[in-house]
Amino acid sequence: MDHPATRHSVSVAGVILDGQGRALLVQRRDNGHWEAPGGILERDEDITTGLVREVREETGLIVEPLALTGVYKNMTRAVVALVFRCQPIGGHLTTNHESRAFRWADPQDVKTLANEAFAVRVLDAMHPNRPPAVRHHDGTHLLTHP
Numbered sequence: 001m002d003h004p005a006t007r008h009s010v011s012v013a014g015v016i017l018d019g020q021g022r023a024l025l026v027q028r029r030d031n032g033h034w035e036a037p038g039g040i041l042e043r044d045e046d047i048t049t050g051l052v053r054e055v056r057e058e059t060g061l062i063v064e065p066l067a068l069t070g071v072y073k074n075m076t077r078a079v080v081a082l083v084f085r086c087q088p089i090g091g092h093l094t095t096n097h098e099s100r101a102f103r104w105a106d107p108q109d110v111k112t113l114a115n116e117a118f119a120v121r122v123l124d125a126m127h128p129n130r131p132p133a134v135r136h137h138d139g140t141h142l143l144t145h146p
Contacts, residue, residue, distance in 0.1 A: 008080050009079045011080070012038050012051040012083075013037065013038025013054075013081060014036060014055040014065065014083075015083060017086075017087070022105055023126055025102065025103045025110065025122070027103070029100045034113040036083065036118070038055065038083075039054040048065055058098050059102065062089050066085045067128075068083070068132045069125035069130075069133065071132060073137070074138070076138045085125045105122075116141050117142060120135060
């Protein structure tokens with residue numbers, strides 16, 4: 001039988017790149033952090049549907065996932081995040097109750113704006129020829145040994 005202490009949440013995030021190699025960061029309204037748009041999958045939702053829904057809710061953009069770029073586990077909160085490189089195929093950037101602002105960020109901007117655990121997701125997605133990364137973190141910093 002499944003014990004609540006052994007359960008994990010699964011989240012998805014979309015790293016949207018523009019034609020200049022910059023990634024879209026969203027400033028979250030709840031905590032002010034800069035991150036790739038995304039969120040927790042609903043229990044009855046498939047991964048792609050959840051990704052498209054979460055990105056649209058936070059940005060107003062409709063995206064098409066191109067590639068899985070990384071799997072990340074928050075060891076403190078037991079959240080596994082699946083991150084995808086995406087291309088926009090419709091919609092318009094629109095702030096809302098979840099997002100305060102948007103910024104197209106180059107790799108240095110990403111490192112400056114986002115904490116290490118979230119910046120690495122975006123940086124990994126900015127390299128199209130790498131296999132998906134597998135990383136662990138504590139919510140802020142990467143862990144070398146989970």
